[in-house]
Amino acid sequence: xxxxxxxxxxxxxxxxxxxxxxxxxxxxxGGSNFVSWYRQHPGKAPKLIIYGVTERPSGxxxxxxxxKSGNTVSLTISGLRAEDEAEYHCCSFEDNYRVxxxxxxxxxxL
Amino acid sequence: QLQLQESGPGLVKPSETLSLTCIVSxxxxxxxxxxxxxxxQPPGKGLEWIGSVYYGGSTYFNPTLKSRVTxxxxxxxxxxxxxxxxxxxxxxAVYYCASRIGDCPRCLPYLDFWGQGTLVAVSS
Numbered sequence: 001x002x003x004x005x006x007x008x009x010x011x012x013x014x015x016x017x018x019x020x021x022x023x024x025x026x027x028x029x030g031g032s033n034f035v036s037w038y039r040q041h042p043g044k045a046p047k048l049i050i051y052g053v054t055e056r057p058s059g060x061x062x063x064x065x066x067x068k069s070g071n072t073v074s075l076t077i078s079g080l081r082a083e084d085e086a087e088y089h090c091c092s093f094e095d096n097y098r099v100x101x102x103x104x105x106x107x108x109x110l
Numbered sequence: 111q112l113q114l115q116e117s118g119p120g121l122v123k124p125s126e127t128l129s130l131t132c133i134v135s136x137x138x139x140x141x142x143x144x145x146x147x148x149x150x151q152p153p154g155k156g157l158e159w160i161g162s163v164y165y166g167g168s169t170y171f172n173p174t175l176k177s178r179v180t181x182x183x184x185x186x187x188x189x190x191x192x193x194x195x196x197x198x199x200x201x202x203a204v205y206y207c208a209s210r211i212g213d214c215p216r217c218l219p220y221l222d223f224w225g226q227g228t229l230v231a232v233s234s
């Protein structure tokens with residue numbers, strides 16, 4: 001069981017939007033803005049797509065966005081494309097200087 | 111451009127020690143504030159942070175693995191390594207090395223660069 005809770009899967013049609021939630025506690029997600037998201041295609045290494053809850057590294061399109069409410073952070077992918085089909089992992093700094101990951105969410109493009 | 115490449119045996123016997131090396135190219139591991147870490151992913155499961163080391167020597171570990179883990183930096187070879195002792199089948203996973211450039215320990219979740227990963231199986 002992972003420390004951060006994510007849905008196992010979400011799906012959407014091309015052009016639609018999907019949102020992935022990631023729930024933790026006040027010791028991690030709720031108490032810190034040091035939260036990130038990774039995209040991982042099958043057989044590949046994860047790639048950082050969001051950091052600091054809402055910030056995008058260079059090269060990540062603005063149709064990918066992050067938000068936070070209480071102990072939950074969310075990743076929204078707008079204008080869904082075939083290339084967005086992948087596993088998405090949330091990640092948070094935790095009070096005692098450790099790093100927590102969610103269990104991962106598979107996004108399917110119908 | 112910083113690149114990372116994992117190296118080590120793909121098969122380890124139960125109760126033995128798993129040893130992996132991450133070869134760094136494009137930047138010196140000792141050139142400035144940076145964090146070097148290890149993450150693993152059991153087959154079909156999510157990511158698990160193992161631990162990270164700061165270029166200055168400070169280390170940070172997953173408390174569930176801390177008693178079995180050593181992470182160190184070898185500046186002479188520009189690489190860093192992972193040792194995980196007393197392995198069991200539960201340690202079978204793809205092991206990734208990853209890094210973060212900068213001086214921000216709370217930024218440990220922001221891993222900019224990753225190796226391609228290496229599968230390590232624990233079996234007799």
